[in-house]
Amino acid sequence: MASQLNPYLAFDGDARQALEFYHQVLGGTLDLGTYGDFGSAELSDPDKIMHATLTTADGFTLMAWDVPERVPFTPGTNVALYLGGDDPRLREHFEKLSAGGTVTLPLEKQMWGDEAGTLVDRFGITWMVNIRQNA
Numbered sequence: 001m002a003s004q005l006n007p008y009l010a011f012d013g014d015a016r017q018a019l020e021f022y023h024q025v026l027g028g029t030l031d032l033g034t035y036g037d038f039g040s041a042e043l044s045d046p047d048k049i050m051h052a053t054l055t056t057a058d059g060f061t062l063m064a065w066d067v068p069e070r071v072p073f074t075p076g077t078n079v080a081l082y083l084g085g086d087d088p089r090l091r092e093h094f095e096k097l098s099a100g101g102t103v104t105l106p107l108e109k110q111m112w113g114d115e116a117g118t119l120v121d122r123f124g125i126t127w128m129v130n131i132r133q134n135a
Contacts, residue, residue, distance in 0.1 A: 001065070006061040006063060008063040009064040009065075010067050011049070011065070011066050011067070011083045011123065012066065012067060012073045012075075013048060013062060014066075015048070015049035015052055015064045015066045016047075017065075018064060018121075018123040018125070019062070021046050021122075021123070022062055023054055024096070025096040025097055026054065026056045026060060026093065027056055028056030028058075028060070029054070029055050030052070030054050031052065031053045031054075032049055032052045033052065034047050034048060035049075035066075035068075036048050036057060037050070041068075044069070044103075046059075046064050048066035051065055053064065053110055058087070068124070075104055075124050077126065079126070080118070080127065080128045081125060081126070081127050081128070082128045082130070083127065083128070084131075084132065085131070085132060086132040086134070087131075088131070089129070090130075091107065091115075091129045094116065094119065094129045097121050098119045098121070099122070100122035101119050101120050101121040101122045102119060103117065103119045104119060104120060104126075105118040107129060107131075109133075113133050114131060114132050115130070115131040115133065116128070116129065
């Protein structure tokens, strides 16, 4: 039996915009399902996202939803999404993800020898990028 572990992001009504943005940055296939699509009367806005999945050719998977009114939504800073490897496209991903957000650590060479940086995107999601340098 196969298993997977990937981030599932909660949003307060802007999951569609966030996943469409990540789709522009990372490419891949985006599947969006609204509460209305699933026949749920859970929300006053049936166009909110009940389940979304972005799957990229690089093997990344992001999932997201808009939390219903009955679920408390409290954004936090205790989780970050990590993009790492030796792919030079990671620099481009960092730049695009930072548009409209805040760079908290510029993407530059760090004491461990890799280029690394951190940002909070315009949707309040923290991203850590580490570009491994060849020895």
